[in-house]
Amino acid sequence: MADFGTLCLFLALAASGWAVIASLNGWRARLGELVLSAERAVYATWALVVLSVLSLEYCIFTDQFGLEYVASYSNRALPKIYKFTALWGGQAGSLLFWELILISYASLIVLTNRRRNRSLLPLVVTTLAFVSTFFLGLVNFMARPFVRLAFSPEDGSGLNPQLQNPFMAIHPPCLYLGYVGLTLPFAFAIAALATGRLDDTWFRTTRRWTILSWFFLGTGILLGGWWAYVELGWGGYWAWDPVENASLIPWLTCTAFLHSVMIEERKKMLRVWNLALVIMSFLLAILGTFITRSGVISSVHSFTKSDIGPVFAGFLGLSTLVSVGLLLYRLPDLKGEHRLDSFVSRESTFLFNNLLLVGAAFAVLWGTLFPILSEAVRGVKITVGPPFFNEVMVPIAFALVTLAGICPVIAWRRASPRKLVEKIQIPFWALLGGVVALLLRGVRDVYALVSFGLAVFVIATTVMEFVWGARSRQKVTGQRFGGALLSLVDRNKRRYGGFTVHLGFILIIIGVTGSSAFRQEATASLKRGESFSVGRYRMLFEDMVSRDSPNAEFMGARLSIFDGERGVGTLVPGQNFYKAGQNPSTEVAIHYTLREDLYTILTGFDPHEGRATLKAYLNPLINWIWIGGGVLILGAWFAMLPDLRDRRRDAEARLLEVESRAA
């Protein structure tokens, strides 16, 4: 099966390479059949990659430890779900998985564009197949998943214990779907630049794909935070680790694009900027992959270090050269009619939002790469850790939140200051009321007061947008309020989906503020029957418990939890000792409520004295981060659904395409 997998990968490389050559030459020589051959080669590549992935999974599931990859990332006792996820647990497998997603996206693009965008498609295929060929080259020659060992060990080393978590079944696929998805708008942008067809076709075609990538990248980041929270045992969810940063940077530039593209749609402005943002997002995704896999920056996430760094750097350099070169070449054709009716307009707020989002992306990138810079300049690798990012990012985040509050109430083109003041009056009083209420409840942390105050302001402006919109519709249609609201939202999915995303973002801000500003912690070394407290919770150490499974042995401390005098349940924080590995893995136990989480960790147990060392965190409002994430995902999903206007526009575009071909 391993040989079959190897053969499939080699044939896939050949097919993908052919797709590049055929589509490029087909486009240059205007040979439709050659272009068609390239499109079929994309499907062939997809089938061959699927077969090689299935071959690798077969080898993992049948414990073929004669293969280096299987011996390194699986073992006999590994549960089936983690045998499946072992596909992306190591370097070679994860690159193969990346390629699977890329070629699946490419096939979908070819499939959905059989009868439209025919002028752009050859170069879209060229770009996608070129990126695919690069990744297939890596898995064929540099990070091969089907390498045989000289001998076949009895058992494998097993998957990294930290990856044996249900979140790891969905977090990496989501991130990859996001990262790889950024290749699609990039491919259309390159095709538009190369063909000179610089109208709005390229971004209209890829708008939904871009939101989808943004959605998956955001979901992946969120799930990664959740995984860190429940698995790593330090009570937090984001450590500004280089690999975390690498996923955040393209997400920020992609967010900027999703805002600025609206200005291009409405006013035909910012064409160069939007193309630059799409190119930047793709290059930053590749840079993130380079950081994750090259080992140039040390990170707890770098599970898969190898020597592919220089190759990735070369690919990044070449992609930058080609895309920036094309952009510069087409610059004279991209001069749009830049007009702005007023400084006080939604266009303006979007421009400043773009400034802040790209500024935030730059700040994170700068902090991530500064250790390399300092080593190059001074010979000393300076650590740039959480204190730096917190201090730099908080002002930018506050400015962004402020804009998220003002933006919905500002009209396109030109807003009247009088109306603007009218519209923000209620939210402003809500802000003041919220801050006063918090002060009366004893909150004195200025950071929290500002953050919560701004959150109230944004929620108020956003909710009022829904209410005003529904009332206007009520007047026109005579519907009841509920019906008017539903039809309003249904007719403007993108707009109200976007506002829902803003609400999700604000809930995340509330969760982050609460859990960082009001966090409490306590540590204790207890004998059975002793207790310790954190906040209003008391934890009574009852006994030690242990469980044995084929994969690991679990040892934990059973704690009875009391909220004041009332018992609220039992928690068993512990440690897993994996039989295939050496290091224990922390298994936290959490008492979840909407108000706060009680987060407990067993850091050690002395069997001689019968003492358990326990740590507890009280994380207020933390669950609002995940709830906010859910709202954000819901909003993004809603914004992706086509509304009446989109369907009409698509139909018109198809009609035009047919008419132009007939002519």
Added chain:
Amino acid sequence: MRPEFVRALSRNARANILLPVAALMLSLAPPLVVASVLAAEVTPQQEVEGRLMCYCGCSDLTVRVCTCGTADAIRAEIAGRLSDGESPGQVVASFVARHGAQIRSAPLKSGFDLVAWVTPFVALILAGSALVVLVRRWGKARGIPVTASGSPGAEAAGARTPEERRALERVRREMREKR
């Protein structure tokens, strides 16, 4: 009463310069206050823990949050040194002397390290200034002064050609009649 320098500016200049400046200050003032307040709230132990990275190798966390045994040992040493009368700065310096500058959780705010701190904000300010210039140019390109005025005001009307003004009047008249 408006200050003298504000009155001295033309209405357009007030809209173009003061509005963005005010918006920016409104956005950035609270965090600046926050930074100063936050800095005052931490205990010396917490301050030192936050300034040092755990060198256990199993995480990229500060000693403040890392839960491994190495972090426990570092925390105990910090507590001992502080109780012996060392200042937070001296405790951090002793760790840096033993483990190198990499143990610091963030660059210093002096010398070459200062570049790390100021660059993001310098870039943001430069890009922001360029954006303000661009927006002003885009406003002028249309022949309509960039103004905060909502309804097409006197300045805007004054900038239109006679044909445009007549067309605008016609549209307004027709809209009134339709109502």
